Amino acid sequence: MARTVDKARVSRVAEFLRRIDRGDDVRLLVRDVNGVAENLGPAELAAAGRSLLDEGYAPTLVNHLSAAFLLMRKYGQQLSGPKDPSQGGHILQKVTAEHGLFRCLAAELSEITVDLRAAECISDTTAEYRRLAHVVNHLHAMKEHFEREDDVILPSLRRLGWAGLCEVAEEDHTQLRAQIDSLTSLVTGTHRLSAEDFQTALAVCVGRFCSCLSEHLSFEDGLLWPVALVVIDDPAVWRSMKTFCEEVGYCGVHVV
Ligand SMILES: [Fe+2]
């Protein structure tokens, strides 16, 4: 059964959004946020946003204010709660650790691409080529990371009314998977290209992949997962996701 929208709560949230817009003291806002956000559902936050739109606020500003509100609520919960829900073996800790590994692999890939640019011939017996093949193998194994997010975490977020954010992540995953496949085919088919053609193709592939990956990880770490931590407020949901993921372990750490 759909939850009834509480009009008084909607108007308290709308006033809170106006206070953020007016530039009220952030510490005062954080002090007050828990009271305003208590038992707040996504429909009530959306209704508060609509009331600001009716007053003439620009849609982009309303989105920013709503995001700022959610982040303040998360911060307020951290300050007042017994412990940060993302600590202590939470599934998002594992996801974040894998993001760190992704960033290291992307940095190494860029370094190798620069090193290989100076090589006169590309052979699968050189140390640079073997390093490149090793990094690309790890990236190939990390595609499982995207599946875990698509199949386990995003469906819960979508059910709670955050389909727009989920679609951004899923589109990025499709692009990143295709880019890892292109890198893999390029590296395994080195012998089919001249050194110069290989270096050019590698620089294009790596540039595109690293930029897409960096933007995607920032989106997840900076917005998607903070929002998920706020809106998925039933610990049992996170526990069941964790149990589901336990068999996978860490993606990309072990390669055959
Ligand atoms: Fe991720």
Ligand SMILES: [Fe+2]
């Ligand atoms: Fe992702």
